[in-house]
Amino acid sequence: QKEVEQDPGPLSVPEGAIVSLNCTYSNSAFxxxxxxxxxxxxGPELLMYTYSSGNKEDGRxxxxxxxxxxxxxxxxxxSQPSDSATYLCAMSAYQYNFNKFYxxxxxxxxxxx
Amino acid sequence: xxxxxxxxxxxxxxxGSPLSLECTVEGTSNxxxxxxxxxxxxxxxLLFYSVGIGQISSxxxxxxxxxxxxxxxxxxxxxxxxxxxxxxxxCAWRETSGRTNEQFFGPGTRLTVx
Numbered sequence: 001q002k003e004v005e006q007d008p009g010p011l012s013v014p015e016g017a018i019v020s021l022n023c024t025y026s027n028s029a030f031x032x033x034x035x036x037x038x039x040x041x042x043g044p045e046l047l048m049y050t051y052s053s054g055n056k057e058d059g060r061x062x063x064x065x066x067x068x069x070x071x072x073x074x075x076x077x078x079s080q081p082s083d084s085a086t087y088l089c090a091m092s093a094y095q096y097n098f099n100k101f102y103x104x105x106x107x108x109x110x111x112x113x
Numbered sequence: 114x115x116x117x118x119x120x121x122x123x124x125x126x127x128x129g130s131p132l133s134l135e136c137t138v139e140g141t142s143n144x145x146x147x148x149x150x151x152x153x154x155x156x157x158x159l160l161f162y163s164v165g166i167g168q169i170s171s172x173x174x175x176x177x178x179x180x181x182x183x184x185x186x187x188x189x190x191x192x193x194x195x196x197x198x199x200x201x202x203x204c205a206w207r208e209t210s211g212r213t214n215e216q217f218f219g220p221g222t223r224l225t226v227x
Contacts (some may be wrong), residue, residue, distance in 0.1 A: 032214040043119075043203055043218040044157075051214075088157070092214055098145055098164045099207060101216050105156035 003027055006089055006104025015113050019076040023089035023104045026070065030102070033065050035074045036088040038106065044088055048074060079111045115140035119204050119219035126226055132177075132191040134222050136204030139185065144206040146187040147216070148179055151201040163187060164209075199226045 006023045013019055021035075031052055036044035048063040050056045056063045062075040072091070076083055089104040116139045126132060138144055148160040159172045161179035169179050176195050180188045187204055204219040 034215065036218075041201075041221075041223065043221045046215055046217060049213075049215050090216070094212075094214060097209070098162065099214055099216075100159070100162070101147075103157045 001026055003102040004089060004091060004104045007107055008105055010108040010110055012110045012112060013079055015079060015081060015111055017079050017111075019074075019079050019083070019109060019111075021074040021076075021087050021089075021107050021109070023072050023091075024070055025072070025091055025102070027091075027093065027102070028067070028070065029093035030067075030091040031094055032092045032099075033063070033072050034090040034101075035061075035063055036090060037083075038086045038088060040085075047087075079109075081111050081113050084109055084111045115206075115208075115217070117204060117206055117217060117219040119202075119222055121222060122220065123223045124225070126194050126224065128196055128226055129193050132189070132194050132198070132224070134189040134202055134204075134224075136187040136189075136219055137185055138187075138206045141185070141206065141208055141210075143184060143209055145209055146181060147205040147207075148187065148189050149203040149205065151203060151221075153200075157203065161189070194226045196226050199224055 004025045033050045035048040037047045038044040053065045053067045060077045064073040086106040086108045088106045090101050092099045092101045118137050146163045149157045163181040202222045207216045
């Protein structure tokens with residue numbers, strides 16, 4: 001079983017739709033959760049960062065973490081064509097000297113104008 | 114503010130040739146440094162990580178090696194490239210001075226081995 005599972009998509013939505021992206025994980029020690037946006041042929045860009053459970057909102061983006069279900073989500077409101085990209089979830093457990101990060105395989109999102 | 118640089122941006126190399134990819138980080142001290150490879154349509158594979166100068170750990174046995182000659186410099190090398198070494202190589206860093214645990218990526222190097 002993979003440490004992190006993510007539906008690869010592709011996910012195609014009309015402009016203005018609410019997008020829901022999800023990941024599940026198996027390691028209950030994970031405390032730090034991240035979402036990255038990666039445009040084609042570019043490096044991943046850190047979009048959202050959360051610690052432990054709960055919600056975090058930043059503009060049109062909301063990250064949710066449910067540690068009891070080992071499930072994280074990223075919601076995008078009022079989606080725009082510029083949101084078309086691959087979204088990677090990532091997570092880790094805290095260690096003082098070094099942290100290893102575990103990534104989902106990415107969900108490709110296409111927002112149609 | 115912190116920035117991360119990688120070069121070259123793209124590289125086309127023949128099989129059997131050597132490789133050297135460089136990554137530098139600015140604006141931080143003693144970061145954790147990472148090399149990943151991303152194959153087309155696939156996730157990120159951790160290749161090497163480093164917690165300090167001269168300290169390299171390998172995740173996957175392969176045709177590549179890494180070195181950290183300076184605190185904020187990370188180099189990925191190969192003596193003889195294979196076709197299977199083609200991919201998108203990403204350098205990343207993580208700050209170690211606080212309790213945050215964010216990892217930041219460079220722009221990547223696209224390597225094609227022919």
